[in-house]
Amino acid sequence: MSSVFNANLLAGQHAVITGAGSGINKRIAERFAIQGACISIVGRNAGKCEVAAAEIRALGGTAQGVAADVRDADTLADAFHQASDAFGPIDICIAGAAGNFVAEAATMSTNGFRTVIDIDLIGTFNTFRAALPLLREKRANLLAVSAVQSALPTATQAHVCAAKAGIDMLVRTLSIEWAARGVRCNAIAPGPVADTEGMKRLAPSGEASWRRLLSGIPMRRAAECDEIADLALFLCSGAASYINGTVIAIDGGQSNLGSQQFGDMLLDSLRET
Ligand code: HXC
Numbered sequence: 253m254s255s256v257f258n259a260n261l262l263a264g265q266h267a268v269i270t271g272a273g274s275g276i277n278k279r280i281a282e283r284f285a286i287q288g289a290c291i292s293i294v295g296r297n298a299g300k301c302e303v304a305a306a307e308i309r310a311l312g313g314t315a316q317g318v319a320a321d322v323r324d325a326d327t328l329a330d331a332f333h334q335a336s337d338a339f340g341p342i343d344i345c346i347a348g349a350a351g352n353f354v355a356e357a358a359t360m361s362t363n364g365f366r367t368v369i370d371i372d373l374i375g376t377f378n379t380f381r382a383a384l385p386l387l388r389e390k391r392a393n394l395l396a397v398s399a400v401q402s403a404l405p406t407a408t409q410a411h412v413c414a415a416k417a418g419i420d421m422l423v424r425t426l427s428i429e430w431a432a433r434g435v436r437c438n439a440i441a442p443g444p445v446a447d448t449e450g451m452k453r454l455a456p457s458g459e460a461s462w463r464r465l466l467s468g469i470p471m472r473r474a475a476e477c478d479e480i481a482d483l484a485l486f487l488c489s490g491a492a493s494y495i496n497g498t499v500i501a502i503d504g505g506q507s508n509l510g511s512q513q514f515g516d517m518l519l520d521s522l523r524e525t
Contacts, residue, residue, distance in 0.1 A: 261489045263288035266339040266388075268332060270322050270379050271349030273300030275448040276397065279477035280346060280484045285313030287485065292335035294328075295349065296321040314339070322349045322375030325382070332382040344488045345383035347376040347419075348397040352453055354518050357410040365411045372415035376422060380437070390434030393488045396423050398441040400503045400511065407515030408522055416441070420499045427497025436496045438487050443503030444474040444514075454518065461517050468513030471504030 262284055272281040272293040281291045285308045293301045293315060301317030308315035316338055320331035336342060351371040355364060376396050383394065401409050402416035420439055427437040444451060444465065451474065455462070466472045483502050486492055501507045506514075 260288045261485065261491075262344070265289045265343035266292065266336070266341065267344035267346065267488070268292040268294060268335050268342050268383060269346040269348055270294045270375070271397075272346075273297055273304050273317075275450065276442065276445055276477050276480050277346065277348035278304050279481045280348070281315070282308060282311070282313075283478070283481035283485055284344070284488070285311065285315060287489075289344065290339040291315040292339060293317045294320055294322075294331055294335070322347070322378055323370045325378045328378050329382045332386055336386045341388040342383050342386045342392065343388045344393045344395070345379065345387070346395045346397065346484065346488075347379040349375050349379070350397065350399075350450070352409075352412055352450055354408045354454060354522050355411075356408055356519070356522065360411065365414075368411035369415050369418070372412070373418040373422070376419050380422075380426060384430070384435075387433070387435060392433075392435045394423075394426065394430075394435060394437040395484060395487055396420075396437075396439040398423075398439040398499055400441050400443045400501055400507055402441055402499065403501075404507060404511040405515075406511045406518070408518040409515070423499065424497045431496060436492075438492075438495060438497065439499040440480065440483050440487065441499050441501045441503070442475055442480050443469060443501070443506040445480055446474040446476055448477065457521075461521060464513055464517045468509055468511060469504045469506045470509065473504065475502060475504065 267289045271277045273295040295301045298319035305315035305317040318331045320328045398419045399416045401413045402420045423439045
């Protein structure tokens, strides 16, 4: 777990992170723990949350797992109260839980479309609303995990593009409504990230498809989870104290090229199966 930061930047803070049982959000949780934060890992799979929390404790950090589905606002609010009872007011809340599958809009069911909107967009709303009454006064941070698909239309990802675009506007709106409470609200928008559940679901299996995907990224590689975690750390730290209502892309420059290669590759892989 290397980091460009090593300064106990979050000493004594409580960070609640949804979807942190694996992938990007898990790495963010580990990174924040190294920086001195107590971590509450929220996810629908209780076992996965507890394992991730135990791994942080094994590294010498402080962490707990709390089970809840972000789609269920009442259960989520209970989970946040439980987290806060144990670790105190919430300094940082990260809405990371997300869902995805590859499907053409022409054949996707309404329920399939709604499921991703429910997890990603409504889940982010539920997460921030559950956190609001429990936030540390005058200096709390909310961070949503969006994706470059919020601004880059991508074939087979209509549900995800719509959900992530909604997240960006939610974050920008909350940054206005909640600023007077001392709350900063931002989002990160990653492109492809190596070794994640998302890439397992979306990544091409063959070398040629992978090359095709990378040809749409100026830096010709996917991000590492550590790189995403460092951006999250920056935005939730005092170093970003005047950044509010911003969506920061972390995509190796993909946004400047568009996502036609990625979308075409997904479309072809779907049609081949
Ligand atoms: C078409 C599908 C489908 C598929 C599910 N559905 N998979 N439709 N093609 N491959 C439809 C189902 O048929 C159903 O509709 C509806 O979606 C709900 O499916 P369930 O399996 O009942 O839902 P659930 O168990 O809640 O699972 C949610 C899920 C699943 C999103 C479908 O994939 C999941 O749990 N994912 C969580 C982890 C994950 O996806 N992580 C990656 C995030 S990546 P019907 O009509 O049949 O009832 C990410 C990166 C974004 O966010 C950027 C990427 C470019």
